[in-house]
Amino acid sequence: MDDVINLLIKKLSKLPTIGPKSATKIAYHLIKMDDNEASELAQDIKTISKKIHPCKICGSFTQEETCKFCNDDERDRTTICVVEEPQDVLTIASSEIYNGIFHVLGGSINPLEGINPSNLNFASLLERIEENNVKEIIIATNPTEEGDTTALYISHILKNNKDIVITRLASGLPIGGDIEGADKLTIARSLRSRNKFS
Ligand SMILES: [Zn+2]
Numbered sequence: 001m002d003d004v005i006n007l008l009i010k011k012l013s014k015l016p017t018i019g020p021k022s023a024t025k026i027a028y029h030l031i032k033m034d035d036n037e038a039s040e041l042a043q044d045i046k047t048i049s050k051k052i053h054p055c056k057i058c059g060s061f062t063q064e065e066t067c068k069f070c071n072d073d074e075r076d077r078t079t080i081c082v083v084e085e086p087q088d089v090l091t092i093a094s095s096e097i098y099n100g101i102f103h104v105l106g107g108s109i110n111p112l113e114g115i116n117p118s119n120l121n122f123a124s125l126l127e128r129i130e131e132n133n134v135k136e137i138i139i140a141t142n143p144t145e146e147g148d149t150t151a152l153y154i155s156h157i158l159k160n161n162k163d164i165v166i167t168r169l170a171s172g173l174p175i176g177g178d179i180e181g182a183d184k185l186t187i188a189r190s191l192r193s194r195n196k197f198s
Helices: 002-012 020-032 035-051 086-094 122-132 145-157 184-192
Strands: 076-083 100-104 136-139 165-168
Touching: 002 020, 076 086, 076 122, 086 100, 086 184, 100 122, 122 145, 136 145, 145 165
Parallel strands: 076 100, 076 136, 136 165
Antiparallel strands: none
């Protein structure tokens, strides 16, 4: 029995932001859950891992082949907001002032960890820019060293395309933080006051 608990604690502590202390707390909370509640939670986790996958077009999370943002004809297809991770899409969308489409890179350039431009979704970004006759690229990579490198790379690969304005989310975002963790108001403010990047 103790082994099962230890195994669960070990697995839970692999989740982001969960240290061994929180993992222990969660494990004991789960033990106290009634059977129904516990199996519902297990079922939800199963459903998520089976049914949620990246949108074929933009890479954000969806249950369908393409996501609700790509399917929405009301959205402005000439503006693409480029983010690192699928969860950043929801954060930016929650600001309710952005009406363009999205593109998920799948991370940021980090040569020390072996993540080079060829590992990220730049090729499909270029294809989409061409297809949609894009006028503005809003870079919403995280305000970190890797996010900065990625932003510079985007401006580099688009430097010959004179018809595109490249902007980056402005101040207000904590340096070294991430887009996902930012609140609605901060995202809205940094979208409104986005700066011309190159
Ligand atoms: Zn999509």
